[in-house]
Amino acid sequence: MTSHKFIENTSEYLHKIASQALVIIPVGSVEQHGPHLPVGSDSYNVQQIAEMAAEKTQNKMILVAPTLWYGSSHHHLGFGGCMSLGGKTLLAVLCDLGNSLVTGGVKKIFFLNGHGGNRFMLREAAKELVNEYNNDVIIGSSDYWEIAREALADIKIKTPGHAGSFETALQMARDEKLVDYDAIKHLINGTKPDSKDYQYRIISQAERDQLRFQSLRSRGNINRKDAFVKAGGISEVPEFATRELGEQILTIVVDEVAKFFVEFWEHS
Ligand SMILES: [Zn+2]
Structure with a gap:
């Protein structure tokens, strides 16, 4: 064997x-x-x-x-x-x-x-x-x-981002039990769940992009230690993530x- x-x-x-x-x-x-x-x-x-x-x-x-x-x-x-x-x-x-x-x-x-x-x-x-x-x-x-970049071109979401639609969809396809759908709903609605106080931040995408140097990223590598913490830990709200999308990406x-x-x- x-x-x-x-x-x-x-x-x-x-x-x-x-x-x-x-x-x-x-x-x-x-x-x-x-x-x-x-x-x-x-x-x-x-x-x-x-x-x-x-x-x-x-x-x-x-x-x-x-x-x-x-x-x-x-x-x-x-x-x-x-x-x-x-x-x-x-x-x-x-x-x-x-x-x-x-x-x-x-x-x-x-x-x-x-x-x-x-x-x-x-x-x-x-x-x-x-x-x-x-x-x-x-x-x-x-x-x-990157290996799949060209083949993924028709899927019009940020790839891969961090804990945005792409990674969230993949996780939904892999094992939905490990995805907190309630937290996603709150992220999309811009509300804060009672159960999650820890470093949960409600900020606009423009503010998040600004904190993570989005306008400079394609041209240079810019770092600041607290950038991800201030941006609430995600590159964008996972608003397009579904299990079906995850299966398609996979x-x-x-x-x-x-x-x-x-x-x-x-x-x-
Ligand atoms: Zn990741």
């Missing part, structure tokens, strides 16, 4: 196929996702997408390693429920995991990202790792939404990511 999930196989089998395999390492985060989504949202989503996409390829050489649940989320530490790795720690962890795989004979590795704050460390890890080896080792990285993303995996695997 072999499996797309790396950890369900024996070391003997993994050793045997290592040089032919493409190993995907999903990387997520544990951080606040507004008053309506669980802190594991990014990790849950990227894990589901990686596993469904690998399954879809029907290529037994494409394996999904266990998700790295922790990412670089220091910009969310002002909220509760955040567990973050500093950028340098994340880079070191990714390089150690990559080194372990290459030492075991793996020649193709791909870091699949589920959290914006990780992006540059994943790129850096891929670059640092390949510099250590011969040309037969190929390592890449991307965000799942289908598109899984298709595109599966195609990407196959193309990467075939590349010599």
